[in-house]
Amino acid sequence: MADHDHKPAPMVDEVSDFEILELAVRELAIEKGLFSAEDHRVWTEYVHTLGPLPAARLVAKAWLDPEYKKLCEEDGVEASKAVGIDWVMTPPTHFGTPSDYCNLRVLVDTPKLKHVVVCTLCSCYPRPILGQSPEWYRTPNYRRRLVRWPRQVLSEFGMQLPEDVEVRVADSNQKTRYIVMPVRPEGTEGWTEDQLAEIVTRDCLIGVALPKPGITSNAKRPVLKAKNPVHHDH
């Protein structure tokens, strides 16, 4: 007998026009031969498996193992294999992915150097090791302002950096993706890799947050609109 005591998780019991639109666009694209249904299924299954945990584990491992940290700095793609991510062979294509080029750089922070990642052109993101990008990462506001006023933008995320800390902004592109390895925080002495990985949140890996004992989730961030669009009429 099944146990029926538990309550089912709540579900949205309503079909929205957006859900209908997504399926209609997809069906027509398949019928027109823009891509195949099988490719879509395989790719969707792969994308479903992605998330920020492998990147968090990479950082935690590096904090505990200086040799591994060196490997991370020298060859991010090779270092990713230790946390189960093979940038070339794991995706269904077996030669990388159409959207995530197989080159990862791990940017190592120091007490006097803070890295933060952006994609000024669109929203390139190290998806194989970090999952889907958050909404604010895609916005023109973040992309335009971070490269101009990084300290101001970081302060909006709650990070106040002393003047003597240098900020470096890494601009992702089609060929290179980045994650940030923050400095291991105080108060984590004697912690295991699992404990350390828990505090390396997605935002820490993008560089807009610092790891802190007790903080294991990303802060909610309002999405700001760009005030000065860079469009030109022709």
Next chain:
Amino acid sequence: MTATNRKASDGQEIERVIDTSPIPLLEEVQSKGRVWEDLAAQYGVTNPDPPWKITLEATCDLLAGDSCVKFHEEIEEGSCALPALERRAEEDDLSETIYEEVPFPERQLLALAHSMIRRGLLDEQELARRMEQVGQRLNSA
């Protein structure tokens, strides 16, 4: 018409043109469709993203083919249906204009459909008919 240029990471200018005038079918979806943040709140669902977000991402990726691993100028015309960089640039333009009030990822979906219609990859009437059929199917249970 809005025409905008932006520089690629190698400094090359990318020209793009997207007609940001409203498309009636998509305007209707925008005005009548219920967005995930409202549905999730009403039904007490904690997942921050609608279930169709992953399949939408996959559609965008597959339409881009190999354009994400090549520099923009290396992509042969016609080699993929909708290059990622062009789609994202158009999404930015549309997100700042007619779909400004729509939350994410509904905005990404409307922008994709808009780009596909404007490029002739989809026909508005054909999409309207298909939406009718899909709606009947999804609501038949």
